[in-house]
Amino acid sequence: MFFLEMTDESATLEGGDVLFTGREFFVGLSKRTNQRGAEILADTFKDYAVSTVPVQDALHLKSFCSMAGPGLIAIGSSEAAQKALKVQTHLFKHNT
Template sequence: RSMLCREFFVGLSKRTNQRGAEILADAFKDYAVSTVPVLEGLHLKSFCSMGGPGLIIIGSSEPAQKALKIMQQMSDHRYDKLTVPDDIAANCIYMNLPNKGHVLLHCTAEEFPESVKVFEKLKDHMLIPVSNMEKVKVDGALTCCSVIRRVKM
């Protein structure tokens, strides 16, 4: 898929408010910024992340599915979705790496065996399981330990 979306979804929760979304919109004027209520969990990323261009990975809980419905209603883009049984397992890190292609860091089968079975359906991704067992003790997820930046080659 060559089309890259130019939008942000901002979860409104105890951690991020409407003013935060406005500041983001002001900083990225060329991007659409839509707010999504987060009814449970700390962040939108607690049950949702991007698994590649146009692919949303989403948890299966009711709050996660409600958030997905809101995102679909707000966006002009039709995203593909991959629903995993465990919300926290939906927190992944996607990278498009030179000479590697689509790479997805995700929680291990030891932590979420049913969700890992769903990830294995992504045949065009290099899947790399990463343990989140220690971070989850303090409500942490894989994206809590990452700084994502674009490097031009």
């Protein structure tokens, strides 16, 4: 097992903001995760695309979406979820 210790005190990365699809990472930018945290994740997992998704009006990314099976993301119907869905759909199409 691999453990990453972030020593950059300006970086924040909450586990609930990291969604791994098996092919790529979506990182929610929220009150608990910032751009620097996403950059460190991307630097650590260079073989995978890492895309950021703004998270507003929710605790973290996985508050309204999660992996529901291979190639399937379940996402809620709230306004915050629908905004994130638009970003994720655009990023997925761009990365394929």
